[in-house]
Amino acid sequence: MQDKKISLVTGASSGLGRDIAKLLCAKEHIVYVTARRKELLEELKKECSEEKGEIRIISGDLTDSKVRINLISQILKQAGKIDYLINNAGYGKLINLENVEYKDIEGMFQLNAVAGEHLVAPACCKRKL
Ligand SMILES: NC(=O)c1ccc[n+]([C@@H]2O[C@H](COP(=O)([O-])OP(=O)(O)OC[C@H]3O[C@@H](n4cnc5c(N)ncnc54)[C@H](OP(=O)(O)O)[C@@H]3O)[C@@H](O)[C@H]2O)c1
Numbered sequence: 001m002q003d004k005k006i007s008l009v010t011g012a013s014s015g016l017g018r019d020i021a022k023l024l025c026a027k028e029h030i031v032y033v034t035a036r037r038k039e040l041l042e043e044l045k046k047e048c049s050e051e052k053g054e055i056r057i058i059s060g061d062l063t064d065s066k067v068r069i070n071l072i073s074q075i076l077k078q079a080g081k082i083d084y085l086i087n088n089a090g091y092g093k094l095i096n097l098e099n100v101e102y103k104d105i106e107g108m109f110q111l112n113a114v115a116g117e118h119l120v121a122p123a124c125c126k127r128k129l
Contacts, residue, residue, distance in 0.1 A: 004053070005029040006079045008071075008123065010062060010115070011089030013040035020086050025053035032056045032075050032082075035089065062089050063110035065118065072122045082123040087116040 007024045011017035013035035024031045025048040033041050038059035045055040058074055060067035075082055090112045093104050 005083045006032070006075070006081055007084040007086065008032045008034070008075060008082050008119075009086040009088060010034050010119070012044060013037045017086065017088040018044055020088065021055065022048060022051075024084070024086075025051045025055055028052040029084070030054045030056060030079060032058060032071075032079075034058050034060060034062065034071055036061050062115045063107050065110075065114075068115060068118050072119060076122075085120055085123045087119060089115065 005024075005028070007021075007029045009017050009021040009024065009031060012021040012031075012033035014037075017033075017035070018040075021031050021033050021044060031048075031053055033044060033055055034057075035041060036059060038057065041055075041057045041059055045057060048055045056078075058071050060071065062068055062071075072082075092108060092112070093100065
């Protein structure tokens with residue numbers, strides 16, 4: 001079991017998630033970061049290389065339940081626990097209703113609503129996924 005705090009920040013490739021990941025890394029956490037754009041996560045890891053904590057990358061699309069299951073499984077296998085889950089990944093399309101495509105309705109629901117619920121219980125309780 002790790003002595004250091006273990007955090008998971010979703011949507012860490014940009015914006016708020018990226019800043020939170022940097023902050024936690026500076027506070028000595030082992031920070032698991034995830035998003036689809038792996039190259040941006042690699043940049044973040046490089047930027048944080050002098051910090052007291054550590055950035056660990058597991059990239060993927062969180063609208064996919066298999067990706068979510070793999071993410072939590074990998075972290076629990078490697079670190080044994082998740083102390084903080086920052087469920088930040090999300091998106092919204094501000095367009096007229098008649099122009100909304102089905103894949104966006106499903107994608108937004110999966111990411112903004114389902115992913116949080118799906119990640120949080122096993123992350124907190126080590127419940128079976
Ligand atoms: N900024 C605002 O005005 C505002 C308003 C209301 C709510 N919010 C919400 O607050 C949170 C942070 O906002 P922000 O402005 O910092 O957002 P942002 O810069 O757009 O960052 C969103 C993050 O979510 C990730 N993401 C998007 N789709 C994903 C997917 N399918 N799988 C995995 N990761 C995905 C993105 O990474 P990849 O693209 O690399 O996957 C990115 O790292 C978001 O959930 C946003 O929806 C923001």
